[in-house]
Amino acid sequence: MKSAVGSVKSNSLSFVLSEFKEITKAKLAVSVVFSSIAGYFLGATKLDIVSIALLAFGGYCMVGASNAYNQIIEKDLDAIMKRTKNRPLPSGRMSVRTALTIAILMTLLGVVTLYILNPKTAMFGAISIFLYTSVYTPLKTKTPLSVFVGAIPGAIPFMLGWVAATNDFGIEPGTLFMVQFFWQFPHFWALGWMLDEDYRKGGFKMLPTGKKDAGTALQIILYTIWMIVISIMPVFGFTGRLHLSIPAAVVVLMAGLVMLVFAFRLYEKRDNGAARRLMLASVTYISLIQIVYVLDKFIS
Template sequence: LLWLLLGTALAAGSAGALNHYWEADVDAKMIRTAGRPLPSKRLSPILALNFGVLLGLGALTVLVIFLNPITAFLGGLTIALYIFVYTPMKRKSTLNTFVGAIPGALPPLAGWMAVQNHFAWEALAIFLVFFLWQMPHFYAIAWLYREDYAAGGFIMLPNVDKKGNRLAFEVVFYAAALVACSVWMTMAVHLGWIFLAGSTLIGLWFLYKSVLMAIRKNRDTAKQVMITSFFYLPVLVGALVVDYCVSAGF
């Protein structure tokens, strides 16, 4: 478990550092990111690049030596998709949010592979829950900071969908799909009623806030979706841990 956590942390750090290096010029144009180390000139770009590469190499080394090649491959794929596909896509298409959610959901899949060392439907269910959660989460952020994203040249859905109708539909669609997928995850992974109850309740609350955002289309409801999304994963994982402990008789 410790090697998995270390490898995942190194991979996430690598993707973050390389993203900051790649987007330093854009970050300088946005209020939200202008204070980051690179656009504020507090850190050398070449140092950030080297740091990101070293973290990535460290992640792959840890994952392949102490776990297995499949987990290492997923770690490398996470970094590659985030840097070479998602990052440049933010300036080209509104699909960047959908594409970016893929590397965002790969670490839980890597965790499954680290233990099981093979793919199964249970792994797909876990991947989809983390994938679907990101869509309302990042759409809410994109709505709140749409002027900032526009200043940076990012093509985000709220900037293209001026009336917000498509955004409203997608926020509700993904939140509803998340509730359904968490139920499927309960059955696929053979979890108990504690996880089912916890994931369903927080999922329905997330859906409720998403519906409000879709109806009202204002900053307040978008902020509520964002805040609810912050609570979703801790509640989900907490319910999973409690469910396992109860079923195992701890």
């Protein structure tokens, strides 16, 4: 009997954790935290475990809150799309009240935690939530320019880590912001290309031309080129304390050129397979260059 009760409790806890991970989009949140910690390593003159823990916890809370608000707002649209219809809210496994409680608590915890680091970090975290939920989310069904707006909060994490470490915003975190800002266009347009049919069901306008055509593919190529240019800028000494050695810059450049090849292949083939390969290449690229930036700092 005791083992049966224990099994029920275990299953209940597992279910709650599973739903929490879905409403906060745990994989996405963890990748954002990774970007923030990479930015912290780049900005810090000495590493502080407590600060890193606060940044990780606060960062997860802010991203998790944004994702929860997003799913609350888009609950009815999510129910229409195959990709999202089994999320906690449209499936009915979680109530809007519960999701809103989670979102509000995580917002408060996130802002307070980041404020302990410094007020600037909390401010940028709060701006990220506001733009994502109050501007980007409503615009997704109105105009393809929503991707441009969404790229702003999406680019904050890499920058946020530097601000958390230094309590300062200048050319260095600005450069980190621009790297991740330009990266998001090929990444999300490749994703939008793959999921275009499903997005259309929900009324989302994610592709720049509204179609899976040469115009969209060309814009992906152009933004990928800008991403590469920004990513290697620190090697030229224009970016303050943010440096990149020549060998590291070569690695970053080669990674960018690989991604550019996938972008050209999408222009050539214009199919979902090419879009998927570009999307996966973009995920590899952003993680790789963040690791290269950090390793280069400590090795150099």
